[in-house]
Amino acid sequence: MPGHAHVVGTVPDGVTLHLGDRIVVTRGHLTRAATGEELSGPIILATGAIPRTVPSLADAHVLRTADDASRLRETLGGGGRGVDVVGAGVLGMEATGSLTDAGHRVRVHDVAPEIMSRMLPDGAAAWLRGVHERRGVDFALGAEPQLDGDAVTVAAIGIRPDTELAEQLGLEVADGVVVDELGRTSRTGIYAAGDCAALRVGDCLHRDEDLASARASGIRGATGVLVDAGETEAPDAHAPAPARRWSVQAGLRVTTVGEVVGTGTEPGAGAEHIVVVSEAEEFESVVVRDGLVIGAVAVAKRPNPRGIAAAVGHPWDR
Template identity: 35%
Template sequence: MADTAFRPGSVAIIGAGPAGFSAAAELRQRGYAGSLTLVDPAGQPHDRPPLSKAYLAGTLETSGLALAAPDWFSANAVELVTGTALAIDPGAGTLTLAGGTVLQADILLLATGGAARTPRFPGTARVQTLRTKSDADALRPQLGAGKRLAIIGAGLIGAEVASTAAALGTAVVLIDPVPVPLVPAVGQELAAYLHSMHAEAGIKTITGLPVDVLSGPKGSTVLLDDGSLIDADAVLAAVGMVPETRLAEDAGIAVDDGVLVDAAGRTSHPRVFAAGDSVRRRTGGVLARRSEHWDSAVRSGRAAAAGILGEEPEPDAVPWFWTDRHGVHAEAVGAMAAEGETVERGAPGPGYVVFRTAPDGTLAGAAGIDAGNTLRAARRLIALKKPVSKDQLSDPQTDLRRLVRSRP
């Protein structure tokens, strides 16, 4: 990866999600005093996690999605530009917007995120997705008593929408080809418990592969590979995302299912950095998978800010993500699919935690329900690579925070 050879006088950030906004905030936090522009089609930066939960349910106003108060931008001399980027010219340091406006910047930061993935079958036009505020606005009127919603994909977003919709009185059918989704992310035990909560909430779960969505007499009909049909007023596909790499590709920047970056967000061009859901990190010849979680996006934005200034980014953090459904908060840290053994603490319900221990006796991962303190301590134990006994992990009376503070 190339390195920047100068401290820029101007930076333009394309994309105002968590990665782009965090990069802007980190640049100012690190003392950058140059011109700073944040470009996004939606203008005001907003958060996405509430889109499948409180905002979709109508209990959170648009203002509650904001990543910062409106006066933050003037106070930090960040210019917000509402516009869609059509092209970048790294050599000239230009960014061209729809409508013809051209912005100039010494450094360009791509924080373009991605688009919701759509299924590959003929009836895609009858399927909705949920990635943006406008997507949530379009889906919300189709939820409520007497409405029927079929969801393709029972991962994080699909399960959260199912929970929100069912709570509003919607008849929900949740379809996934995997009997128990999220096993690699949270482990078999916790994944099974989370999936079982759908039935308790009145949601019908089906293990099957949708092959088409047909026009039905009162909406749409999902056709499964076994020939069965599911009628619904609306169909939502929650099957992941596709990284937005077009700007990078058109500019000749290295891309491989994501914009390729190093630990400080540097791309193959010295004047272009990238961060967020659309990047893949390459370290020592090893190309990592894309991470599509909020915490990862924030941290990659901060890392890119450091790289732009020619400074060292903060150390890597243990991966962490969360999901809210059916009134519970689930979190996972580390690698639950790592080689090793599983240790359970407590019984399924609030406080339940599943640990993954590595062959060397250290902690590889942990996932739990309403167990924030334990998960935070587990994250520290993973980072410290401290050996932990299975008896300590399984005993609810053992405070992992004390193990973090204990001597090696």
């Protein structure tokens, strides 16, 4: 049920797991590969995403599952190995923090000129990069990776939604399985949620790759099933709450609320990135447009230490 909580790693009441049960498409319907039994009733596709790969990184480690992490740990052995991390996004920087904690020498590569470019404005990203540099991390940004042949390579160049079943079913797919505000796909009775789903809002599609968005997507899909079954009322339409994303790396929690990237924060554009706090282990900033705070960034050892996120949606008068 939407909104009901359970302990992570346990199975909620009323849920039955069928592990190792491969699902395929047969004559336009989802069926169990082993028995040929057709799945009935409402169906939610939550097939997740697959790490992106390129031929030059075919032998690199990826980090998506617990097995991936175990394989990397086995390859690395004890501390002191050289590691090339390709990709300076959220996953790459979280991996960098963990590898540094374990005593490895890390060099981060990315064609982008700054780290975390899809999550942080440049000023916040530069501050966070400085934290990693003080921990001994080297960066090679703004150029194609030049890898050390003796180092272990970790590829963190993003993910792509796993839409194979959706495509075989003939569902609308565009950088994910396209869904409405209740997780409905283009086929009645089939819903999608999580990293595989792309939410249509007006003429735009949104597919955010973070835990908070995945949880919200799951709630949408479950609500859609209940609404269409007549078991609950459709929620009232209202303006969505400001998007909240977070990451933990280098012993710090990075939190963003609202619009912080892609807002025209470059000089002369319509939004301004204002640094509020910049200390050794704490950083806070806001993005302001037309006198209104549209986004906030907080980095510290504890979440949102000064409540800067509460400023989002309010006039900026400091």
